[in-house]
Amino acid sequence: MKNSASEKKTGAVGLSSSVSSLKGVGAKKEEALASVGIRTVQDLLLWFPRKYLDRNLTENILLKQGESVTLILEILDSYLAHGRKTRLVVTAKTKNNEPVSLVFFKGVQYFRRVFHTGLLVAATGRLEYFRGFQLVHPDYEILSYGGNSELNTDDLPESIHVGRIIPLYPTTEALREEHLDSRGLRRLVFYSLETLKGKIPEILPKEVVSLRTFLDRESAFREIHFPSEEANLSKARTRFKYEELYYFNLLIEYKRSRRAKVPRILWPLPESQSAKEVVSKLPFQLTGDQTESLSKIGEWTRSDTPAAILLQGDVGSGKTLVALLTALRYTDNQVQVCMVAPTEILARQHYQTVLRFLGNMPFLGIELLVGKEPKKIRAEKLYRLKKAESYFVIGTHSLFQEDVEFKDLGLVVIDEQHKFGVEQRETLRAKGKNPDILAMTATPIPRTLCLTLYGDLELVTLKHKPAGRKPIQTRWFTDSRRNGVYNSIRKYVLQGRQCYIVYPLVEESEKSDLKSCIEAYETLQKDVFPEFSVGLLHGRLDAAEKDRVMNSFQKNEIQILVSTTVIEVGVDVPNASVMVIEHSDRFGISQLHQLRGRVGRGSHESFCILLSDSQVSEEAKVRIQALVDSEDGFLLSEIDLKLRGPGELLGVRQSGLPDFRIADLREDKDWIEISRDDAKKFGSIGDMEKNEISHRFAEGALLFSN
Structure with missing residues (x-):
C-alpha cells in the first residue's frame, strides 16, 4: 500500500x-x-x-395537504404540547418563510435534544394539516448546525445530501x-x-461489458452512490451484482484448476466385485437415479485428477447405499475410505447399515471411530488404520484429530457436509494423497445455491425413493385435537408399528425446551401410554445411554420414542410409521421435512402429524402448509429459500456461503447462471490473480468447500 x-x-x-x-x-x-x-x-x-431516499426538493410550489415532500427547513423553536398524548412540536420555516412543524409522539426527549434553534435540516414526509402544515415523524438529515436566515440551497456545500436521490449507508x-x-x-x-x-479502470472483459450492455465501472460507482435517476441506479446495481458473481465464479474455476494440479498416484481403479455382490443380494432393485449416479461417479473417479462430487438426495432416496457401492471400489483395491457424520447417532447408523448391506461377505476391515472410547480400543483402531489393516472407517469429529493417520486414504465421504467447517474438511483431505471427495446432503438445495455454494463440485442428484415406499400423509392439527392424535398413535402401535414424538430444542431456550421435553416424556409414559414402552432420547444423554435407547427402539422394545431433533438426520427404523412434531411452528421447512423423513422408510402406510397452537404467525402457517401440500424436498427448499434466505437456510458459518455485498441468491437467479457461463467463456484465472477485485468476501470463500 x-x-x-x-x-x-x-x-x-x-x-x-x-x-x-x-x-x-x-x-x-x-x-x-x-x-x-x-x-x-x-x-x-x-x-x-x-x-435510498428520494429527496428531490419540493420548493417554489404551493404546499398541499397529503403530498409527500422534501423540504429544507430552518429550526426556530420546540415545545411540548399536551393532549391525549404528549408530543414534541418543532417549529420551522422553509426557504420561502412558510411555517412547517415537525411533530414527534415517540422519543420526545431525544428529539428535543436533537432539534435546536438555528439547525438546518432536510425533512421528508407526508404533509398533514393541524393548525398549520406539519410532518409527523419525518425522515430527516441534518445539513448545518449554524443559523442562516437567508436560506439558499444553491450555496450549500452539502448539496449532495438534498435535492436528489440520496444514499443511506450502513x-x-x-x-x-x-x-x-x-x-x-x-x-x-x-x-x-x-x-x-x-x-477507475474497467475490470470486466470488454466483451462482457459490451454483450451485457453494462455501465463502465466508474459510471457505475457514481450512479450507485449518487444516482442521477432511478433507471441508472438500477443499472449500477445490476453491474455490481454481476461483477461480484462473475469474479466469484472465476474463484470456483481457480479452485478446480488448483485441485487438478496434484495428480493421484493410485488410479485408475478397476471395478469392484464386492459392489456387484452387494447389488446382487439386495432385496430390491436400485432406482434409476442410483444407477445413473453410480455411473457418473465412476466416470469422474477414473482419471488421475481428484474428483469432488456432491451427492444430493431427498430423504430416503438411498444416498448411503450409493456411497457404500462407491467406497467398495476403493477398499477392494486396498485404498482406504473414511466417512464422517455430524453426530454419533448417525455415524453408528451408517456403520450398522454398511454391515447389514455387506452381510457375511469377507471384508478388509471396517472400523467405527467415535468419541469417548476406551484408550486401548481406540489405540488399536488407530494402529490398524495407520498400517492399512483396516480400509473403511466411519466416525464423527474424532476423525479430525491429529492421531488419526492413514496409509493410503483415497476417498473422503462427508455426510451432511454443510455441518462441517472449512478447516475440518481440509484436515481430512490432508490425511490422504489428494483423495476424492464425496460430499452428501439430505437437505435438498435449490439450483442457484448449488451453483454458488458447490460450483466447483460435480453435482449428482437422487430424487426418487426406492420402489415399495408409500407416500407419507402429512396432517396439521392444533392442540385441541391432541387426544385424537394420541388415539391414532395407540391404534398404530397396537398394530405393531412404532412412533416418534419430537420436541424442538432451540438454542436460545435450550434449558426450558429440554425440561419441557423431559416433562412431556414423563407424562406420556405415566398418564397417556402406560400400556406401552416409551423411551427418551436427547443430546445431553451419554453415548452408552443413546445407544441403549436407539437399539431398543430398533428392536421394537420401545414403541414410542420421545426425542429432540437429535433424530433429525439419518436414523432409519423401517417399522416406525408415525411422526408427531410438537410446536411445529418453531421449526423451519427443511427441518420439518428431515424429521418427516424418519418415517415412511418401510412398506407401511406412514403419517406425519404437525401439532401447533391455534395462534401461529403468518410465516409459520406458510411453512406448515407447505409440508402438508408437498413431499418434494426440492420444491420445499425453494419455498424455504424465499422465506428465510440462503444464510438462514443453511447457516452461513457452517455452509461456507460467501458474504456477498450486493448479489442476492434469491433475486439474482438469472445473473448467477449468466455470470457462470461468461466466466467460463471470457474469463481467465489470470484476471482474478492480477485484479484486486477478488474482494474480501471472495478471499474468505476461496477454500469454503474444499
Whole structure:
C-alpha cells in the first residue's frame, strides 16, 4: 500500500490507496473505518448504500395537504404540547418563510435534544394539516448546525445530501463517533469519487461489458452512490451484482484448476466385485437415479485428477447405499475410505447399515471411530488404520484429530457436509494423497445455491425413493385435537408399528425446551401410554445411554420414542410409521421435512402429524402448509429459500456461503447462471490473480468447500 501522507500531498490517490490518503481521514477515522473492513479507497466505494431516499426538493410550489415532500427547513423553536398524548412540536420555516412543524409522539426527549434553534435540516414526509402544515415523524438529515436566515440551497456545500436521490449507508457506533453517519460517509464517498475521476479502470472483459450492455465501472460507482435517476441506479446495481458473481465464479474455476494440479498416484481403479455382490443380494432393485449416479461417479473417479462430487438426495432416496457401492471400489483395491457424520447417532447408523448391506461377505476391515472410547480400543483402531489393516472407517469429529493417520486414504465421504467447517474438511483431505471427495446432503438445495455454494463440485442428484415406499400423509392439527392424535398413535402401535414424538430444542431456550421435553416424556409414559414402552432420547444423554435407547427402539422394545431433533438426520427404523412434531411452528421447512423423513422408510402406510397452537404467525402457517401440500424436498427448499434466505437456510458459518455485498441468491437467479457461463467463456484465472477485485468476501470463500 502506498504511503498515505505522500499521496495526500501529490494527489496520487488510487483504488488501492489507504483511506487515510483521503482528505479529512486521520488516525481515528481510519481506525473506525477499519473496524467495518474499510481499509482502502476501493473498500470505501464498495460500502454500498443500504437504501435510498428520494429527496428531490419540493420548493417554489404551493404546499398541499397529503403530498409527500422534501423540504429544507430552518429550526426556530420546540415545545411540548399536551393532549391525549404528549408530543414534541418543532417549529420551522422553509426557504420561502412558510411555517412547517415537525411533530414527534415517540422519543420526545431525544428529539428535543436533537432539534435546536438555528439547525438546518432536510425533512421528508407526508404533509398533514393541524393548525398549520406539519410532518409527523419525518425522515430527516441534518445539513448545518449554524443559523442562516437567508436560506439558499444553491450555496450549500452539502448539496449532495438534498435535492436528489440520496444514499443511506450502513453505519456503526464506532463510525458515528467519528461523524461517519450517513451524512459523513456521503461526503467521504463523494470526495473519493471526485479525487478518482478518470482513474477507475474497467475490470470486466470488454466483451462482457459490451454483450451485457453494462455501465463502465466508474459510471457505475457514481450512479450507485449518487444516482442521477432511478433507471441508472438500477443499472449500477445490476453491474455490481454481476461483477461480484462473475469474479466469484472465476474463484470456483481457480479452485478446480488448483485441485487438478496434484495428480493421484493410485488410479485408475478397476471395478469392484464386492459392489456387484452387494447389488446382487439386495432385496430390491436400485432406482434409476442410483444407477445413473453410480455411473457418473465412476466416470469422474477414473482419471488421475481428484474428483469432488456432491451427492444430493431427498430423504430416503438411498444416498448411503450409493456411497457404500462407491467406497467398495476403493477398499477392494486396498485404498482406504473414511466417512464422517455430524453426530454419533448417525455415524453408528451408517456403520450398522454398511454391515447389514455387506452381510457375511469377507471384508478388509471396517472400523467405527467415535468419541469417548476406551484408550486401548481406540489405540488399536488407530494402529490398524495407520498400517492399512483396516480400509473403511466411519466416525464423527474424532476423525479430525491429529492421531488419526492413514496409509493410503483415497476417498473422503462427508455426510451432511454443510455441518462441517472449512478447516475440518481440509484436515481430512490432508490425511490422504489428494483423495476424492464425496460430499452428501439430505437437505435438498435449490439450483442457484448449488451453483454458488458447490460450483466447483460435480453435482449428482437422487430424487426418487426406492420402489415399495408409500407416500407419507402429512396432517396439521392444533392442540385441541391432541387426544385424537394420541388415539391414532395407540391404534398404530397396537398394530405393531412404532412412533416418534419430537420436541424442538432451540438454542436460545435450550434449558426450558429440554425440561419441557423431559416433562412431556414423563407424562406420556405415566398418564397417556402406560400400556406401552416409551423411551427418551436427547443430546445431553451419554453415548452408552443413546445407544441403549436407539437399539431398543430398533428392536421394537420401545414403541414410542420421545426425542429432540437429535433424530433429525439419518436414523432409519423401517417399522416406525408415525411422526408427531410438537410446536411445529418453531421449526423451519427443511427441518420439518428431515424429521418427516424418519418415517415412511418401510412398506407401511406412514403419517406425519404437525401439532401447533391455534395462534401461529403468518410465516409459520406458510411453512406448515407447505409440508402438508408437498413431499418434494426440492420444491420445499425453494419455498424455504424465499422465506428465510440462503444464510438462514443453511447457516452461513457452517455452509461456507460467501458474504456477498450486493448479489442476492434469491433475486439474482438469472445473473448467477449468466455470470457462470461468461466466466467460463471470457474469463481467465489470470484476471482474478492480477485484479484486486477478488474482494474480501471472495478471499474468505476461496477454500469454503474444499
